Amino acid sequence: MMEFINFYLIPGLALGSIYALGAIGISMIFGILRFAHFAHGDVMTLGAYGTLTAVWLSGLHPLLALPVGIVLAVAAVLLADKIFYKPLRDLPTIYTVIASFGVALIFRSLIQLIWGSQNQVFIRGVQKPLVLFDMIRVSALHLEAIAIIVIAAVALHYFLTRTKTGRSMRAVSDNPELARVAGLDTEKVVRSTWIIGGSLAAIAGVLAGLDTNIQPNLGWNLILPMFAATILGGIGKPMGALLGGMVIGLIEELSAYPWITDEPLINPGYKSATAFLIMVILLIFRPQGLLKGRLL
Amino acid sequence: MDPVGLLFYLVAFLIAGGIYAILCLALNVQWGYGGLFNAGIAGFFAVGAYTSALLTAAPAQTHLGGYELPVPIGILASALTAGITGWAVAKICIRLKSDYLAMASIGIAEILRMVIVNEDWLTNGSLGITNVPRPFDGLLQGRDADILYLVVVWLIVGLVYLICNRLYDSPWGRTLRAVRDNEDAARAVGKDVDSFRLQTFVIGAAIMGVAGALSAHYFRFLSPEATEPLLITFLTWVMLMAGGSGNNKGAIIGALAVWGIWSMTEILTNRLPAEFATRSSYIRMLLIGLLLQFVLQRYRSGLIPERSPPGIAFDKDHDKTHG
Numbered sequence: 001m002m003e004f005i006n007f008y009l010i011p012g013l014a015l016g017s018i019y020a021l022g023a024i025g026i027s028m029i030f031g032i033l034r035f036a037h038f039a040h041g042d043v044m045t046l047g048a049y050g051t052l053t054a055v056w057l058s059g060l061h062p063l064l065a066l067p068v069g070i071v072l073a074v075a076a077v078l079l080a081d082k083i084f085y086k087p088l089r090d091l092p093t094i095y096t097v098i099a100s101f102g103v104a105l106i107f108r109s110l111i112q113l114i115w116g117s118q119n120q121v122f123i124r125g126v127q128k129p130l131v132l133f134d135m136i137r138v139s140a141l142h143l144e145a146i147a148i149i150v151i152a153a154v155a156l157h158y159f160l161t162r163t164k165t166g167r168s169m170r171a172v173s174d175n176p177e178l179a180r181v182a183g184l185d186t187e188k189v190v191r192s193t194w195i196i197g198g199s200l201a202a203i204a205g206v207l208a209g210l211d212t213n214i215q216p217n218l219g220w221n222l223i224l225p226m227f228a229a230t231i232l233g234g235i236g237k238p239m240g241a242l243l244g245g246m247v248i249g250l251i252e253e254l255s256a257y258p259w260i261t262d263e264p265l266i267n268p269g270y271k272s273a274t275a276f277l278i279m280v281i282l283l284i285f286r287p288q289g290l291l292k293g294r295l296l
Numbered sequence: 297m298d299p300v301g302l303l304f305y306l307v308a309f310l311i312a313g314g315i316y317a318i319l320c321l322a323l324n325v326q327w328g329y330g331g332l333f334n335a336g337i338a339g340f341f342a343v344g345a346y347t348s349a350l351l352t353a354a355p356a357q358t359h360l361g362g363y364e365l366p367v368p369i370g371i372l373a374s375a376l377t378a379g380i381t382g383w384a385v386a387k388i389c390i391r392l393k394s395d396y397l398a399m400a401s402i403g404i405a406e407i408l409r410m411v412i413v414n415e416d417w418l419t420n421g422s423l424g425i426t427n428v429p430r431p432f433d434g435l436l437q438g439r440d441a442d443i444l445y446l447v448v449v450w451l452i453v454g455l456v457y458l459i460c461n462r463l464y465d466s467p468w469g470r471t472l473r474a475v476r477d478n479e480d481a482a483r484a485v486g487k488d489v490d491s492f493r494l495q496t497f498v499i500g501a502a503i504m505g506v507a508g509a510l511s512a513h514y515f516r517f518l519s520p521e522a523t524e525p526l527l528i529t530f531l532t533w534v535m536l537m538a539g540g541s542g543n544n545k546g547a548i549i550g551a552l553a554v555w556g557i558w559s560m561t562e563i564l565t566n567r568l569p570a571e572f573a574t575r576s577s578y579i580r581m582l583l584i585g586l587l588l589q590f591v592l593q594r595y596r597s598g599l600i601p602e603r604s605p606p607g608i609a610f611d612k613d614h615d616k617t618h619g
Binding site for chain 2: 030035036038083084087088091093094095097098099101102103105106108109110112113116117224227231267269270272273276279280283284287
């Protein structure tokens with residue numbers, strides 16, 4: 001039982017937090033700008049490398065150096081939107097999807113040019129796990145990830161329901177024509193979307209980098225489970241994406257638990273395939289997701 | 297460079313260019329004709345490559361098969377298996393908007409990659425399959441064999457081109473463009489939209505399988521690295537967008553042009569100082585990414601834009617975004 005909690009449940013929640021932070025941004029962009037942002041994983045990678053550089057220069061803990069990564073990621077998405085996505089906004093959205101593939105590639109090749117392609121780590125050496133109540137052994141990182149997602153959930157809920165910008169974002173997501181007619185500043189809403197999406201992606205990238213190591217494909221490798229989480233939560237529903245991310249992360253980790261025999265239920269080599277399987281099943285039976293998002 | 301070396305550089309360039317041209321024609325059927333966004337080209341390419349390699353390679357303990365069947369049978373089988381894979385993907389998500397198809401197809405391609413890497417008994421994992429034969433093996437040796445293979449590849453390019461053109465001009469192709477440009481209108485005149493899309497996707501996937509098979513036979517060796525999504529899926533998309541989606545000539549020209557840029561930058565970046573040369577492939581990727589953005593914003597209709605066959609009176613004001 002303790003083994004289940006220590007090695008499957010808590011890592012699952014931590015992985016879920018990383019997916020959730022990425023998926024919130026993807027879901028908002030999908031809801032407001034109406035396209036699947038394939039460069040989102042590489043925004044995460046940028047955030048991780050930005051933070052890594054700040055750690056090198058200042059020697060701070062990665063989570064304290066996070067603002068540097070966030071600034072880099074937000075600047076990158078705002079620039080990409082201005083140069084590459086905005087000129088295509090009046091065309092069918094599929095052109096923006098293609099452009100986002102290109103942006104993903106541009107980000108990744110820039111990362112490889114600047115930082116090289118070898119694996120990097122934030123903190124050297126093995127981290128000692130914390131022991132709670134003499135039984136629960138948990139790594140500090142996993143606790144931090146879970147704490148961050150709780151804070152993010154509360155902040156996001158407050159932002160979306162209580163602030164003017166948050167409410168405008170929901171309005172544009174629900175009905176863009178009506179929102180424009182009502183006089184909402186759509187460009188401002190778009191900008192806020194990128195700022196929030198980019199910031200959360202940078203945090204997710206740093207957490208993912210702390211969990212394994214940092215390399216140029218860090219974020220790209222996570223894009224599919226994050227899309228699965230977005231669809232699971234219902235497109236255009238940030239809280240749904242948060243929930244979807246947690247569910248996908250948990251399922252991925254728990255699928256390797258020896259549920260029936262002594263063997264892992266699913267070969268760990270196929271762990272990330274489970275997220276995709278969920279996505280396919282959803283696409284067939286409930287494409288609007290759990291929280292009844294929009295079906296684009 | 298001496299003339300003989302240059303000639304064989306050109307031969308190698310044109311063999312790879314021909315394989316890309318086939319991929320590009322296949323994507324043109326799916327995207328140019330049908331408006332279907334396939335982001336998993338590498339997956340269908342891999343299915344084709346492994347099918348043909350396993351059927352035609354010499355027997356080996358390390359992987360399944362090694363049946364030493366004739367190469368043409370391997371190539372036909374690769375079209376079949378890739379087509380069936382395409383059918384399964386299309387069956388799941390053809391009704392959904394293009395973004396979903398992009399996610400689903402890229403996901404299928406990733407799962408196929410996982411299978412190829414993990415299932416050693418089938419594919420010998422990352423060590424790969426050796427002794428994959430070429431057609432007419434033993435007839436010619438060394439560099440002459442390369443020229444022979446060049447002829448084989450471009451004969452197949454020609455064949456695929458003729459088939460694609462025939463499809464485009466046929467009533468089937470016209471219906472497909474109607475579906476692409478105005479789905480509701482096509483449905484209103486009684487066309488089975490989903491069925492047409494499914495057929496398009498399967499045909500495109502089968503052709504991608506053939507391209508995979510040709511690449512495996514060319515290198516005589518196949519490992520998961522040969523199906524790298526960046527080099528297969530992404531480059532093919534850039535080629536088609538640059539060449540002109542909807543136009544088969546454009547697809548071939550686009551493939552050769554972008555492959556030309558890709559190969560040329562390789563020559564250039566190899567002359568850079570050593571510290572940059574190791575990073576040359578990233579500079580090329582960056583250039584290709586920027587090229588795609590440029591094409592999307594300025595040359596959406598490509599080098600050779602789509603031209604509908606003559607004699608259709610109502611075609612004047614079709615959707616400009618498709619060229």
